[in-house]
Amino acid sequence: MIELKHLTKIYGQGQENLCVLEDVSLRFARGQFTVLLGPSGSGKSTLLNLIAMLDVPTAGEIWVDGKNGTALKKEAARSKLRLTKMGFVFQFDGLLPEFSLLENVELPAWMLGKGNPQKAQKLLERFGLGEMAHKLPADLSGGEKQRASIARALRNNPVLLLADEPTGNLDAQRKVQVFEDFARMSREEGLTILMVTHDVHAADFAHAVFELKNRKLLPVK
Numbered sequence: 001m002i003e004l005k006h007l008t009k010i011y012g013q014g015q016e017n018l019c020v021l022e023d024v025s026l027r028f029a030r031g032q033f034t035v036l037l038g039p040s041g042s043g044k045s046t047l048l049n050l051i052a053m054l055d056v057p058t059a060g061e062i063w064v065d066g067k068n069g070t071a072l073k074k075e076a077a078r079s080k081l082r083l084t085k086m087g088f089v090f091q092f093d094g095l096l097p098e099f100s101l102l103e104n105v106e107l108p109a110w111m112l113g114k115g116n117p118q119k120a121q122k123l124l125e126r127f128g129l130g131e132m133a134h135k136l137p138a139d140l141s142g143g144e145k146q147r148a149s150i151a152r153a154l155r156n157n158p159v160l161l162l163a164d165e166p167t168g169n170l171d172a173q174r175k176v177q178v179f180e181d182f183a184r185m186s187r188e189e190g191l192t193i194l195m196v197t198h199d200v201h202a203a204d205f206a207h208a209v210f211e212l213k214n215r216k217l218l219p220v221k
């Protein structure tokens with residue numbers, strides 16, 4: 001499903017450079033729910049951004065669902081692959097401030113010309129936000145925005161969900177609900193999930209756990 005081949009990421013140039021990933025090769029199977037741990041600044045968000053083609057690796061390749069994303073040089077092609085195959089939950093929700101929650105969740109579908117606000121409304125309801133569909137992100141709590149951002153990531157029925165600390169602002173009960181929901185989607189819908197978290201309990205719900213440390217991805221579970 002996801003294959004990293006000799007992946008290296010170096011920020012900057014010359015003396016100022018910072019190597020975050022060095023020659024990482026790994027496969028994540030379809031339907032696998034993987035948790036990614038690692039100290040702050042170790043490169044977890046960098047790895048997710050690379051897989052989502054929001055950034056380019058210094059060396060190596062990333063294959064997603066049989067396609068070599070690294071070979072796609074045109075943003076239009078990258079964007080299409082991203083919109084049709086992937087959902088992304090950003091570390092800092094990434095909701096557009098001038099749009100309502102409903103519009104934010106609807107946006108990925110609208111960009112594919114497949115708008116259907118009822119589906120966005122259903123997703124909001126699933127995350128306990130049905131009543132807030134018409135509010136702006138600024139009028140919501142951090143946890144509500146985070147749940148809306150998960151709803152948006154699922155809008156185009158992705159095969160791959162990339163979630164960067166999606167539960168950082170949620171209370172314990174909501175957190176477990178999200179972990180259970182992710183585990184169910186991976187099991188029943190074959191959704192491949194890569195989730196960054198600092199929450200050690202997340203490991204109980206995942207098939208695999210890796211730690212990013214010293215430029216390498218090491219298996220923990």
Ligand SMILES: Nc1ncnc2c1ncn2[C@@H]1O[C@H](COP(=O)(O)OP(=O)(O)OP(=O)(O)O)[C@@H](O)[C@H]1O
Nearest residue numbers: 011012018020038039040041042043044045046047
């Ligand atoms: N665009 C950039 N240019 C230069 N350096 C960067 C850039 N983005 C990130 N870095 C550096 O790369 C390292 C990894 O950053 P990254 O955001 O991937 O860490 P992280 O593991 O997600 O951390 P956190 O848990 O705090 O979110 C950090 O030292 C960061 O300062």
Ligand SMILES: [Mg+2]
Nearest residue numbers: 044045046091
């Ligand atoms: Mg990060």
